[in-house]
Amino acid sequence: MNLRPSGSSEAKQKKFFDYSLMFIVIFLVCFGLVMLYSTSSYSGQVKHGDPAHYLKKQLAATGLGIVAMIAISKINYHFWKHFALLGYISSIVLSTLVFFIGREVNGSKRWIYLGPISFQPSEFAKLAVILFLAYVISKSAKSMTSISGMIKVILLALPIVGLVGKNNLSSAIIILGIAVVLIFVASPKYKQFIMIAGVGIIFITIFLSIESYRLERLKVWRNPENYEKGYQTLQGLYAIGSGGLFGKGLGESMQKLGFIPEAQNDMIFSIICEELGLFGAVCVIMLFLLLVWRFMVIANNAKDLFGALLVVGVMAHISIQVILNISVVTNTIPNTGIILPFISYGGTSVSFLLAEMGLALSVSNGIRFE
Template structure:
């Protein structure tokens, strides 16, 4: 992308898709959460106001981050990595527990998920560290050394949030894969990842229970949410019941505004509406790929590749869970599911990618 008169010219397509997804997310969040907001808090706008505020702060952060040369953010790679570890440890000891998992830290009236910060921290840290090892990435020992710092974060996060640990490991593998000239070495890395997953599945009984629920949701009380989500998808048909006309969100599908919001999208907007949203995500991932291939240097390429891996893995996991293609993992749909921490750090991540696009000749 060309620059004129010394001014940066950002990837307009990426920015436009992000804004469209944010707008769709806020509309669908209000449609999905207004009933719950009225019942629980006597305010149908309760969830929308909180999400809207986080989105506003995140958008401002995205603008600020995008205007700074991404090379300057590299100095925060190590502090960000150490902060992610410290916050993950703090969650284990001081975290707030919801639905049997400790994932939130509270600072006065504000609560947030450190795992969302960890995703961005890992992208920046690995982009910086892999750049340092760039000339030695053909050696298996170097791949291991590059991967090792990610394991403590993945382990700490995975103790209470396996799905986010999977995303973090996935981001790491993609970044190292992009920088490595040899592909055969990833067979060993894949084997190690499978072993890592097996250990974490065995550590907590509720994870094995989720596999059983996934196979036969109708036989378990905890399979109720999955079944209601599938009912919502099936009842939407081709064009849906219409925006705001979902039946499943009226108390039948628990916490519909969170991980299962895609099922309400299918119910209200049908296969066509859901397909358009998937297409928008595909377009977003494609722009990450274009920016990565045209980036001025390896650091920029790795930042864009990390964002691409993050978005791709998280969208696939969320939709796979909602359609019961994989066991329930508790992963949100980027920009659309309710979650202030998620949308805030996603927008900061978009700012980093826009910063890379602004320096493309």
């Protein structure tokens, strides 16, 4: 199949729609719902008197997200250029409002409550940054050959990184990572990119040093057995180790019975390892790799730079978040409190992730082949 941007006779060309990407996403979402119920049924029964409590809430958010994905996939992605700046400003406003009207949950003020509906502005900020930076870079692609152009993009991302990072370090790292990946893709000069990356590392180091509790995480990471806060990490490692090659079987986890706090959130990958073993964990990782591959195919064949950068931004978001989550669960890096895309419990996250998938599908829909 010869994919190429539209330019020859439209009569000889057909639309392309990446059904492979859509099927992978649907499979991940369905698998996530199964694992969520398996992981959270005990906690749901104990805390809410309903083993399907978390599943029902996730189903509602997933349904909303699928509707958004389908609707966005049918809209020409250039339409969203008109909302790039508005989305960027809105994300700054919402991230600021968290400090004043946000509700603290588990020691972190990350949620805004509108009646019975809870909302995490950091998830909206990720989508807003992808859209805004893709628009800015595509409008001034030539400036990306200079270090001043790269710095401009980083400076545009820093206000949101700082606001989100105050209460949600992992999301701030993801947003900064998205900006860095977009710069890397758009810039032909790697030496300047390395300089910018170095500045980013220095910024992150200073940011980590501002709050003492972040430095404490480094101590807990190195010796989790010596700290009370290392309990969750140790229990997660026990779950991974006890799963063996093929696991104990779906629903047979012991660690989810109150040993791992809030297992349905950040630590759900450890329950996958316990119930489905190394085989199940590798299959999950392979699914995410297939997802990244489809993003690369779409980005490489997108008909313009804006579409390619949109898909690269979504790819960066998913990739960084998966790497961070699995690294935290396996204690490869300090705990940052990040969920596994499409699988962990989180209504705001799955809704916006599916909306991002809609953007990628919309770009794929713009590809033409003979």
